[in-house]
Amino acid sequence: MNTNTTESPSNFxxxxxxxxxxxxxxxxxxxxxxxxxxxxxxxxxxxxxxxxVKQLKKGGRLFYIGAGTSGRLGIVDASEIPPTFGMPHGVxxxxxxxxxxxxxxxxxxxxxDTEQAWKDMQEHQINHKDVVIGIAAxxxxxxxxxxxxxxxxxxxxxxxxxxxxxxxxxxSVTFPIEVVVGPEFVTGSTRMKAGTAQKLVLNMISTTxxxxxxxxxxxxxxxxQLSNNKLVDRGTRMLMEELSIGREEAxxxxxxxxxxxxxxxxxxxxxxx
Numbered sequence: 001m002n003t004n005t006t007e008s009p010s011n012f013x014x015x016x017x018x019x020x021x022x023x024x025x026x027x028x029x030x031x032x033x034x035x036x037x038x039x040x041x042x043x044x045x046x047x048x049x050x051x052x053v054k055q056l057k058k059g060g061r062l063f064y065i066g067a068g069t070s071g072r073l074g075i076v077d078a079s080e081i082p083p084t085f086g087m088p089h090g091v092x093x094x095x096x097x098x099x100x101x102x103x104x105x106x107x108x109x110x111x112x113d114t115e116q117a118w119k120d121m122q123e124h125q126i127n128h129k130d131v132v133i134g135i136a137a138x139x140x141x142x143x144x145x146x147x148x149x150x151x152x153x154x155x156x157x158x159x160x161x162x163x164x165x166x167x168x169x170x171x172s173v174t175f176p177i178e179v180v181v182g183p184e185f186v187t188g189s190t191r192m193k194a195g196t197a198q199k200l201v202l203n204m205i206s207t208t209x210x211x212x213x214x215x216x217x218x219x220x221x222x223x224x225q226l227s228n229n230k231l232v233d234r235g236t237r238m239l240m241e242e243l244s245i246g247r248e249e250a251x252x253x254x255x256x257x258x259x260x261x262x263x264x265x266x267x268x269x270x271x272x273x
Contacts, residue, residue, distance in 0.1 A: 006137050006163050006190050008183040015186065027192070030185050034196045041179045041201070048159045048175040049205055052131050053212045055157055056091065060129030062209070063121055064094045065147045067111030069191045070135040070161075070198060071096030072103055077202040083231075085215040086223025086259060092206065095120050097143040110143065117147025126151070133205075134160040135198055137190035139167020139178075148173050161201050163194040177201060222261040226254070235260045243267060 012018075012026055038045075052062055064074030075094030081087045097116065098107025110116075121132070132151040134144040139162035149172045152158045159175035170176035179201060181193040210216065215223050226232050232251075238260045239250035253263045 004138065004140075004164050004167075005180060005182050006184070006194055007188050010183050010185055010187045012185060027185050030193055031196060034179075034181055034193050034200065037179050037181045038197055038200050038204075041177050044175070044177045045201060045204060048133075048177065049208050049212070051157050051159075051175060052205070052209050055129055055131050056209065056213060058129050060127075060131060061090065061124075062092045062206075063124075063126065063130060063132045063151075064092075064135055064202075065097075065117045065121070065132060065144055066095075066135035067097035067102075067141050067143050068106065069195050070137060070141070070144075073195060073198050073202060074133075074135050075103060077199075077206050081206060081210065083225045083227055084221055085210040085213075086221075086225060086261075087210065087213075087215060090124070093124055097141075111141050112143070114142045114146030115150075117143050118150040121147065121151070126156070128155045131157040131159070134158070134169055134173065135162075135202075136160070136167075136169050137163045137194035137198065139164045139169040141169070145169050145172050161198050163190065163197060217261065217264075220260070222264065223259055226258065239263055 015023065056062065064078055066074045075096055078092040078094035081092045082089050095117065096102045098110030101107060102110060132148055134148040136144045145168055148158045148160060148169065152173065158173040159177060160169045160173045161177045161179065162169050163179050163181050165178055165180055170178055179197040181197050184190060184192045184194065186192065220238050224231055224235070226235055232254065235254050236247060236250045239245065239254060240247060242264060254260070257263045257266055
């Protein structure tokens, strides 16, 4: 049985003869199948998340490694953790085959080196407390497979996000996540459904981990960085709601203490005293 569904022929043909409307509708119809595929992988996702939380509480870090679209998605997720949750930079790290230049432009054959991922992670002094998640839609990217295998050999917790069943990548980690979305609208273009599935799973993993790490209060990003006027306004409104105070007072407190959490902790500490 062919389990490499990311390379299977599209369910559609003669795409160039379709109207714009038909192309858009058919892409959207294909996309609606992705959340169902993610749901089927929920037990695998649920198995990995507590392991990440456990390691981060020990002082470990979370590494994403990937090539091409998969690598870029890991970098996006990692880069959004500090501003969203106030987690220090370097706790969640995204690494792409070919280095930072590959974020914008493909680097030829970068994904074919089985040893480079571990070398790239060593630049961050990777150690046994860390977690490595390999991201590869096909599940057969040498850069990613080599990286997770070496990490596992060194005693690290390893996981993966792939979109094929029974792949070499899934067999190389302790906690595989297989989100089988089926053929792409454009045959083999895994930036589409597979990329969407990987993004959804990354969102689920990192958000759940951050909540479990205490980086959300109620439903609010109380540790977010106040890096622009929109976020300052959001933080101000959070404080107005939480503390039943006016905008002016909330703004002064927020600017004085630097985060919503610090303001709330300060107010409650003074109330106890």
